[in-house]
Amino acid sequence: MVIDLDETLVHSSFKPINNADFIVPVEIEGTTHQVYVLKRPYVDEFLERMGELYECVLFTASLAKYADPVTDLLDKGGVFRTRLFREACVFHQGCYVKDLSRLGRDLKKTIILDNSPASYIFHPENAVPVQSWFDDMGDTELLSLIPIFEELSDSEDIYASLGQLRAP
Numbered sequence: 200m201v202i203d204l205d206e207t208l209v210h211s212s213f214k215p216i217n218n219a220d221f222i223v224p225v226e227i228e229g230t231t232h233q234v235y236v237l238k239r240p241y242v243d244e245f246l247e248r249m250g251e252l253y254e255c256v257l258f259t260a261s262l263a264k265y266a267d268p269v270t271d272l273l274d275k276g277g278v279f280r281t282r283l284f285r286e287a288c289v290f291h292q293g294c295y296v297k298d299l300s301r302l303g304r305d306l307k308k309t310i311i312l313d314n315s316p317a318s319y320i321f322h323p324e325n326a327v328p329v330q331s332w333f334d335d336m337g338d339t340e341l342l343s344l345i346p347i348f349e350e351l352s353d354s355e356d357i358y359a360s361l362g363q364l365r366a367p
Contacts, residue, residue, distance in 0.1 A: 200249055200252075200253035200254070200255050200256070200309075200310050200311075200312065200348070201256045201258045201297065201299065201302070201309065201310065201311040201312070201313075202249070202255060202256070202257055202258070202279075202311075202312045202313075203258065203259055203297075203311075203312060203313040203314060203315070203318065203329075204257060204259040204261060204266055204269065204270065205259060205260075205261055206314045206315075206331040206332055206333065207239070207312060207313060207314045207329050207331075207332070208238070208239055208242050208245075208246075208273065208341075209236050209237060209238055209239060209242070209269065209273060210236070210237045210239070210332060210333045210334060211223075211234050211235065211236045211237075211265070211269065212234070212235050213232055213233075213234060213235075214235070215233075215235055216235040216237060216334075218237070219235040219236055219237060220236055220237055220238045220272075221235075221236040221238075221269065221272045221273075222234070222235055222236070223236060223265070223268045223269055223272070225264055225265045225268075226264065234265060234269075236269055236272070236273075237334060238273065239332045239338060239340075239341055240335075240336055240337070240338050240339065240341070240342070241338075241339065241341040241342040242273070242341055243275075244341075244342065244345070245341040245342065245344065245345060246273075246274065246276065246278045247276055247278070248345050248348075248349070249278060249348060250276060250277075250278030252348060252349065252352040253310075253348075253352060254280055254304075255278045255279050255280060256279065256280065256281045256282075256283065256302065257270055257274075257279040257281070257282045257283065258283040258287070258297045258311070259283070259284055259285070260284075260285050260288050260295035260297070260318060261284060261285060262284060262285050263282075263284040263285070263286075266282070266284055267282065267284070270282060283297075287301070288318075289321075291320070291321075294317040294318065294320070295318065296317065296318055296319070296320055296321055297311065297313070297318050297319055297321075297322075298321050298322075299311060299319075299321070299322045299325055300321070300322075306322070306325060307355070307356045307357060307358060308354070308355070308356075308357060309322075309325055309357070310325055310326075310327055310348075310351065310357055310361075311325050311326050311327070312326075312327050312329055312344070313326060313328070313329065314328070314329050314330065314331040314332070315331075316328065324358050324361065324362075325357065325358075325361075327344070327347070327348075327361070329341075329344070347364065
């Protein structure tokens with residue numbers, strides 16, 4: 200399972216956020232900036248369960264100098280076995296695209312959870328889209344996805360399984 204970071208699991212801002220879960224110092228061009236990070240509701244429960252069911256890979260178009268320390272704070276249980284950052288993306292038509300074929304995994308058993316359709320444009324049939332999240336503390340999307348991913352975890356062919364889920 201490939202999981203995006205920003206607006207999928209967390210929201211980050213350079214502007215102070217009163218209820219930030221983390222404040223991460225990030226150096227940009229010689230200046231240290233404080234990045235304020237909010238965790239999406241139920242992210243801890245979601246990651247814990249996904250780690251029990253899947254080999255989880257963090258794949259973000261963000262820079263490692265920001266995303267790595269955020270992930271260190273977010274992933275206390277060590278769910279992410281691999282972390283991929285912007286340099287692992289393909290720059291395609293002005294967007295950073297996550298090319299799942301580069302992972303060396305069976306694509307019939309690979310799912311990507313991401314809020315940005317442009318980031319999985321090469322593999323839309325592998326995607327479970329998620330609404331972009333910024334600060335709605337009443338959001339339950341990650342919680343509602345757990346039973347879906349529990350069901351998909353036994354699938355030998357996620358194309359068929361996701362196709363059934365998408366059918367009207």
